[in-house]
Amino acid sequence: MIIEFTFVAAGALLVLRAILGPTYADRVISIDTLTNLVVLLMVIYSIRIQNPIYLDTALLFALISYIAIIAISKLVKK
Numbered sequence: 001m002i003i004e005f006t007f008v009a010a011g012a013l014l015v016l017r018a019i020l021g022p023t024y025a026d027r028v029i030s031i032d033t034l035t036n037l038v039v040l041l042m043v044i045y046s047i048r049i050q051n052p053i054y055l056d057t058a059l060l061f062a063l064i065s066y067i068a069i070i071a072i073s074k075l076v077k078k
Helices: 002-020 022-048 053-077
Strands: none
Touching: 002 022, 022 053
16 A cells, blocks of 8 residues: 555656656656556556456556657657
C-alpha cells in the first residue's frame, strides 16, 4: 500500500512538471515517465487481484505510449 502511495505522489509531481516545465523536452519526459508509472500501477494491481487481463492492458498501454513518445520526439526534433 505504501508503494502505491509513493507512485501516486510521484505521479502528482510529474503532472506538475508537465504543466510547469520550462521546456518542451521537460514536458515530454515527464509525460513519458507518468505513463510508465501508470503501467507499473496496472501491473501491481493485476498481481494484487491475481487477474492477468490487466497485464495485457498494461502491455498495450506501454506500446501505445512508446509509439507516441517516438512520434513526439521526432516532431520536436524538427
